[in-house]
Amino acid sequence: xxxxxxxxxxxxxxxxxxFLLAPLVIIVGSAVSDTTFLTFPPQGLTLRWFANIFQMEAxxxxxxxxxxxxxxxxxxxxxxxxxxxxxxxxxxxxxxxxLSTLFVLPILVPEIVFGFALLKSITIGLGLPVxxxxxxxxxxxxxxxxxxxxxxxxxxxxFSIEEAARSLGCPPLKTFMTVVLPNIRAGVIAAFILAFIxxxxxxxxxxxxxxxxxxxxxxxxxxxxxxxxxxxIASVSVLLMLVTVGVMAIVEATLGxxxxxx
Amino acid sequence: xxxxxxxxLTMPATIAVVLLLVIPVVLTIATTFGEAGGPFSxxxxxxxxxxxxxxxxRTLQIALITTGIALVVGFITAYxxxxxxxxxxxxxxxxxxxxxxxxxxxxxxAWLIILGKNGIINNVLMxxxxxxxxxxxxxxxxxxxxxxxxxxxxxxxxxLVGVLEGIPRDLIEAAASLxxxxxxxxxxxxxxxxxxxxxxxxxxxxxGSFTSYATPQLLGGEKQMMMGTFLYQRAMVTFDxxxxxxxxxxxxVITIGVVLxxxxxxxxxxxxxx
Numbered sequence: 001x002x003x004x005x006x007x008x009x010x011x012x013x014x015x016x017x018x019f020l021l022a023p024l025v026i027i028v029g030s031a032v033s034d035t036t037f038l039t040f041p042p043q044g045l046t047l048r049w050f051a052n053i054f055q056m057e058a059x060x061x062x063x064x065x066x067x068x069x070x071x072x073x074x075x076x077x078x079x080x081x082x083x084x085x086x087x088x089x090x091x092x093x094x095x096x097x098x099l100s101t102l103f104v105l106p107i108l109v110p111e112i113v114f115g116f117a118l119l120k121s122i123t124i125g126l127g128l129p130v131x132x133x134x135x136x137x138x139x140x141x142x143x144x145x146x147x148x149x150x151x152x153x154x155x156x157x158x159f160s161i162e163e164a165a166r167s168l169g170c171p172p173l174k175t176f177m178t179v180v181l182p183n184i185r186a187g188v189i190a191a192f193i194l195a196f197i198x199x200x201x202x203x204x205x206x207x208x209x210x211x212x213x214x215x216x217x218x219x220x221x222x223x224x225x226x227x228x229x230x231x232x233i234a235s236v237s238v239l240l241m242l243v244t245v246g247v248m249a250i251v252e253a254t255l256g257x258x259x260x261x262x
Numbered sequence: 263x264x265x266x267x268x269x270x271l272t273m274p275a276t277i278a279v280v281l282l283l284v285i286p287v288v289l290t291i292a293t294t295f296g297e298a299g300g301p302f303s304x305x306x307x308x309x310x311x312x313x314x315x316x317x318x319x320r321t322l323q324i325a326l327i328t329t330g331i332a333l334v335v336g337f338i339t340a341y342x343x344x345x346x347x348x349x350x351x352x353x354x355x356x357x358x359x360x361x362x363x364x365x366x367x368x369x370x371x372a373w374l375i376i377l378g379k380n381g382i383i384n385n386v387l388m389x390x391x392x393x394x395x396x397x398x399x400x401x402x403x404x405x406x407x408x409x410x411x412x413x414x415x416x417x418x419x420x421x422l423v424g425v426l427e428g429i430p431r432d433l434i435e436a437a438a439s440l441x442x443x444x445x446x447x448x449x450x451x452x453x454x455x456x457x458x459x460x461x462x463x464x465x466x467x468x469x470g471s472f473t474s475y476a477t478p479q480l481l482g483g484e485k486q487m488m489m490g491t492f493l494y495q496r497a498m499v500t501f502d503x504x505x506x507x508x509x510x511x512x513x514x515v516i517t518i519g520v521v522l523x524x525x526x527x528x529x530x531x532x533x534x535x536x
Contacts, residue, residue: 005345006444013342016335017354020361020416023372026382030375038375040382080274087271095268102279109287110473110517112490113510116497117286140282143275172267201365203476207494218367222476225371234375237368244363248356 024241031234038229049235059236062220065131069216070199073138077195078188080139081146086180088147089154103147106140111204114141119208130211137205142195149194153187154180189254193247200243291511294504304508314492318512321488324403325472328410332467333460335411336418341452343419344426355423362416370480373409374400377481401483409481410474414467421466425459426452454531461528469517489513 026040034044053059081103088100106114115137123133157180165175181188206216215223217236225233295301308314343354361369376382377399384396399405429452437447475490482488487495489509497506 005342009338009342013339013354016339016415017357019412021357023369023376023412024361024364026375027368027372037380038378039380039385040375080278083271084275087268091264091268094265095272099272099276102284103275105279105283108518108521109283110469110490110510110513112473112475112493113287113290113513114283116493116506116510117290118282119497120503121286121289122282136278136282140278143279147275197363201367203366204473204490207475208498218365218476221367221371222479225374225480229374229378233371237371240368241364244360247363248360 027234027237027241031231031238033231033234036230038231038234049231050239052232053236053239056232058215058220058224059217062215062217065134065214066200066217069131069134069138070196072135073199074142074192074195076135076139077143077146078150078191081143081191082150082188085147085151085154086176088151089157090159100147104144106142107144111141111202112207115205115208118205123209123211130209130214134206134209134214134216137209138199138202141202141205142198145194145198146191149191150184150187153184153190157183186255190251193251197244197247201240287510287514290507291514294507294511297504304504305512308508308512317487317489317492320403320486321472321490324406324410324478324486324488325468327407328414328471329464329468331407331411332414332418333464336415336422336463337456337460339415340419340422340426343423355420358416358419361412362420366413366474366476367480369413370409370477373405373412373481377405377408400481401485403482403486406478406482406486406488409477410471413474413477414470417466417470418463421463422456422459425456429455458528458532461524461531465521465524468520472520473513473517 029040029042030038031049032045032047033039033042034046034048035042084103088095088103118133118137122128122136123130128136161183162175162179165179166172170179201218202216203218203222206219207222210216210219217240221233221236294304297303299307339358343351343358346354374381378384379396379398379400381399383399384393387393388396433451433455434447437451442450473490474488475494478486478488478491479494482491489512493506493509493513496502496509
């Protein structure tokens, strides 16, 4: 649909975009302020708060943990999610409908409840190490992305190509790797990115699953903020925003950004 | 062989969800029924306590207000985006996606700088001379709602742009050529066709804000405790695990209830589905 827009509506939309983007500009501004407190517009210009992050061991350590958890969790969720998405599409008629509902449960159950339940039963109940709990917790939290996004790609995949390869004698796993996977590449990339971003930004699940010496970056930021109110947090936030920019560049290069509205 | 394949392929994910999500959550809820005072004693205690009910009411209120504002703001913005020519449209979508991909902590933190005692708003108002002393805007219901709206408007926009773009242009032109004025066209053609999308967006925003943790923690503090922060406080600060599990159970029932009722409504309202 396309029609002429009333100028008032246009003005309203411009205000909304200002509302959406101004806070992010403010973060960047206060990150370079040469003051010991957070302020905007910046007074003076310095990069010392960025240097400060790298001197703080807690930020370095938790950033590494966050990356490890995000990569392992995303990998794990794709490893179990792709076969499930494949089976749900390939054998749609034969599989019960509750199965696809089961795979979106991690989105349906409130994250904070999931985090608490994991802490009670896995970390404390089974005595699993905190790091392992974090990885499986995140893998599960992002499983719906793997199943749904890869599934959306598979829905438009023509399974007769696969049958052709099979009938010509190609073994099942090789068929999947060389025929199916290249065709759903876009879905796998999109699932990976969404899952990775969700994991690296997660608070509600991770907040329960941190133990002595192990924490993730967002939880560390929260903890730091409760004690200090200096531009360090603003500069960490800027670095996290740069990660987002990087991710968006990858999306644009591989899928085109309009992909995100589909 | 086929049967083996289809169950085998879904098995790892099924086991993971059942073992790590379903069983832990069910066990957590189950512990609330095993109290000495009878199976429902923790719930009667919850519903009788003025403080706990105030948290529940506050959470519902903040979630509903956030959803309402996000619906209006998101719908108008999505409507404008949907009318834009290709290039401008992509730029606007990118501008909406960017905050969405930025973490919740970062986006809530921005509002600490804006609304704080030495924040931007106070600085501006003081330098203009409108106020003599800084206003305390943080740790109020308003600050939580502003940050929540900020958090969820992009989600609403993205949900609705797709829906509005899917409305066939012919329908609107047909209405116009038959003499319908813009407002009736909007109310009788566009709005009903967008209704399922509005419901999906509303459910996403409501459940998201109802269960949020980081935003009320940062911008609401102890004063504006919501169910998420309350659950955390009971579990990790006072170590009242039964109390925390009770909060968890109430949250699960409300979110899943809202999702079920609203998705049924969305299906019924969909005029495209015959």
